[in-house]
Amino acid sequence: MGKKRNAKKSGSKVTGPVKLLPQTRTELSALVDEVFKRCTKVPSATAPNAAQEWTEYTEIFQLIQNIRNLEKDVLLPAYSREEQIPTFMSWLKEKGVKISGVEIGDFGMQGFGLKTTEDLQQGVEVINVPLEAMMTEDTARKSYLGPLIERDPILQHMGNVSLALHVLGEYVNPQSPWQPYLRILPASYSTTLYFSQEEVLGLKGSPALEEAVRQFRNIARQYSYFYRILHSLPEARSWPIKDYFTFDAYRWAVSTIMTRQNRVPTKGASGQLALIPAWDMCNHEQGIYSTDYDEEKNCCVCLAQKDFKKGDQFTIYYGKRHNVELFLHNGFVEIGNENDSLAIKLGVSKNDPLHDEKVALLTSLGLPSSGSFMLIPGLHPISPGLLAFTRIFCMDKGSLDKWKDDGEGQGSATRGLRFRAYPTTLEEDQAALPTLKGNEAIVRSLLMCEKMILKDAMTYLSSLLPK
Numbered sequence: 001m002g003k004k005r006n007a008k009k010s011g012s013k014v015t016g017p018v019k020l021l022p023q024t025r026t027e028l029s030a031l032v033d034e035v036f037k038r039c040t041k042v043p044s045a046t047a048p049n050a051a052q053e054w055t056e057y058t059e060i061f062q063l064i065q066n067i068r069n070l071e072k073d074v075l076l077p078a079y080s081r082e083e084q085i086p087t088f089m090s091w092l093k094e095k096g097v098k099i100s101g102v103e104i105g106d107f108g109m110q111g112f113g114l115k116t117t118e119d120l121q122q123g124v125e126v127i128n129v130p131l132e133a134m135m136t137e138d139t140a141r142k143s144y145l146g147p148l149i150e151r152d153p154i155l156q157h158m159g160n161v162s163l164a165l166h167v168l169g170e171y172v173n174p175q176s177p178w179q180p181y182l183r184i185l186p187a188s189y190s191t192t193l194y195f196s197q198e199e200v201l202g203l204k205g206s207p208a209l210e211e212a213v214r215q216f217r218n219i220a221r222q223y224s225y226f227y228r229i230l231h232s233l234p235e236a237r238s239w240p241i242k243d244y245f246t247f248d249a250y251r252w253a254v255s256t257i258m259t260r261q262n263r264v265p266t267k268g269a270s271g272q273l274a275l276i277p278a279w280d281m282c283n284h285e286q287g288i289y290s291t292d293y294d295e296e297k298n299c300c301v302c303l304a305q306k307d308f309k310k311g312d313q314f315t316i317y318y319g320k321r322h323n324v325e326l327f328l329h330n331g332f333v334e335i336g337n338e339n340d341s342l343a344i345k346l347g348v349s350k351n352d353p354l355h356d357e358k359v360a361l362l363t364s365l366g367l368p369s370s371g372s373f374m375l376i377p378g379l380h381p382i383s384p385g386l387l388a389f390t391r392i393f394c395m396d397k398g399s400l401d402k403w404k405d406d407g408e409g410q411g412s413a414t415r416g417l418r419f420r421a422y423p424t425t426l427e428e429d430q431a432a433l434p435t436l437k438g439n440e441a442i443v444r445s446l447l448m449c450e451k452m453i454l455k456d457a458m459t460y461l462s463s464l465l466p467k
């Protein structure tokens with residue numbers, strides 16, 4: 001979400017980061033070491049259960065809170081997005097970016113976006129961004145962080161992480177040629193890295209909870225890993241990023257990449273991740289893909305995905321993403337998302353007295369004895385594989401014996417689906433949503449969409465029951 005910057009007034013000078021006292025630095029290093037130790041702990045032989053993962057998460061979360069407290073005076077430079085628009089537009093022109101029929105506007109909860117300044121017909125070219133205007137894994141390697149990126153195993157393999165460090169490295173370098181672009185980016189995001197523990201707990205019942213917990217742990221690990229490198233590497237002493245490298249700065253950079261990155265082709269390689277200025281101002285709407293990469297001219301070309309009237313928001317279609325994905329990687333949820341789906345995990349319990357028979361039956365049908373199955377919204381929410389699985393999963397001895405006969409087991413399958421642990425009902429969510437704001441509203445929309453998929457699944461399964 002493009003939240004407004006907590007902006008300084010225009011013309012404010014970037015004065016450099018606050019230097020921490022040696023004692024604070026020592027305390028901070030000890031906490032960072034502890035986070036690193038916990039986040040890299042080899043998992044126990046038995047898979048950790050949800051309660052264990054939650055306890056570990058709360059402990060890491062608390063350590064990060066203590067770190068954030070020590071780092072609280074080290075702030076990234078802040079700018080008013082609004083005031084940056086003219087400089088950004090001139091910079092785009094210098095870089096050869098062509099934009100026609102749209103201008104930057106503020107779309108409230110959706111953050112900044114593009115507004116049409118004339119009627120646009122479907123198929124007309126609206127944005128054209130040459131490779132030279134993009135921040136890419138290549139430009140990261142050519143930056144002052146290049147030598148680190150070349151030799152660090154994580155940065156070599158994770159283009160998104162090197163792009164995050166690149167963005168932060170350039171943002172805190174007043175001499176950076178990327179400043180006009182970076183200064184117009186949102187100052188904070190609605191990704192779960194910005195959530196309080198209560199907000200994360202609000203995801204109870206959703207598969208997004210587990211993912212959000214893992215994401216936080218991963219980013220905490222990366223933060224502690226790079227903190228240690230930046231504070232031990234002799235050449236990093238002169239790097240602008242070193243003194244600004246806080247947890248908050250890192251989560252900002254990571255969220256910038258998560259919500260805006262795209263893969264562009266590179267000659268003779270599998271492509272690279274890129275930030276595409278101006279094009280990344282487009283918000284999402286259901287529709288059709290209308291962006292392509294011209295490999296001959298090396299530019300990203302965006303056409304109008306439909307007819308737009310003057311004054312409309314100019315949107316693009318981000319692609320087939322279900323809501324949990326949109327929520328985790330883009331920080332928003334689309335009610336009525338045509339591509340929504342819900343993963344449910346099912347597995348035959350080792351303690352089930354019929355375990356062996358059920359597994360044998362599943363195997364004979366070519367189905368796994370445990371796994372993640374997808375439910376989709378609408379009239380046919382359940383794949384034949386999942387339907388067969390739920391039937392066997394819920395069978396008793398009698399049904400198992402005569403399973404081949406006909407439609408038994410479906411009654412228990414609907415019971416299986418009801419076992420999800422949401423603390424609120426769909427109706428309660430629908431009533432509460434209009435009163436909620438910010439992250440709470442996003443979370444509640446997600447839960448509501450999941451419950452609607454489950455409701456469809458229940459209706460479908462009930463319709464299969466013998467009347």
Ligand SMILES: C[S@@+](CC[C@H](N)C(=O)[O-])C[C@H]1O[C@@H](n2cnc3c(N)ncnc32)[C@H](O)[C@@H]1O
Nearest residue numbers: 001002110111112259280281282283284330332
């Ligand atoms: C590529 S950026 C688009 C520009 C962004 N709004 C900004 O202020 O810079 C993607 C982000 O825009 C927001 N966004 C895009 N489409 C949206 C939608 N349909 N509903 C809500 N937020 C949306 C989300 O925060 C998403 O992570």
